[in-house]
Amino acid sequence: MYSLCCISEILKADGIKFQTMTWKRFNQLKEQNGVQYALNQLGDRWLNNLMVTHSYIEHCYQNGWGYRVSSSLFPILTHPEFQYKIQDVAQYEEILRNFSDIAERNAEWGVRLSCHPDQFNVLASENQSAVDKTIRELNHQGWVMDMLGCSKSYKNPMCLHVNCTKGDPQDIADRFMETLSTCDEGVRSRLVVEIEDKGIWNGDRLWNHFFQPYGIPIVFDNLHDKCNPSEKRNAYDISETWPCKPLFHYSEAMPDQKNPRKHADMPTDIPCNVRADWEIELKKKDYAIRELAMIELVRKSEEMGLYD
DNA sequence: ACCAGTCAAGGAAGC
């Protein structure tokens, strides 16, 4: 099964898209129009983003895809200097209703949901303030997954990079796990680690320092693995780290680009045949997934000799 | 209607 990452290019063309607000902008609004006005603008955007998420999940259901929930649904909410809670906006009750609606609908649809907090969340950081921000952010994302009706298991994984390379790998992993143990159940039950496209965290090391000692499943990413290869563990081995169907990442390098890590718009190939769900990190999003399905169909037809 | 610059984050690399 393929999975859509955060944005539907198809629905976006109809104006169904996320909104955001920067911290700087929030403070501008607060100074010019008062805090109630600023909070109201923010609440409108939070509510919009949740309704957009509802549409995207329904879209994925209709196409037979999974969906990666955006990590930017509630801009500013987890900013360290923001002193309000989600309950403080007038849209709070409606936000709760939308969460329940989605959870109820998806109980029938069964769209596999996941999330991927961004690269600035570093559980093993030696900078205490960065660790505190990370815990706050991960707990928030876990809460969003809870509210969307996700199971507290690797069926609805929260994928994270280690993003920390200095020193002994096992020390980093131990620090990572120590901090993880202080996070909410919604984080601990879902967190998986991803292969990185540079630095020490390839498949082999994640296996040795996260899977072996701690049983943490590993997210295979074909492009990262290509840029930062493992000697021992291939995609099939990595799939064995999961107690349920693995969720992997698929992308291709942007053609004619110096940086091999940049993601292409559209596919020219398909994921390998290891049994997994594949999140498609190609820039044209749902158009790219449809192209993958086409490529797959052509390959199958060729195998059956229909074009001979 | 369109475009260029802005914003947000932590880590790592290069000077």
Next chain:
DNA sequence: GCTTCCTTGACTGGT
């Protein structure tokens, strides 16, 4: 010890 890059899409303000 500083600067720059990495990443990304939406937003903002100017034309």
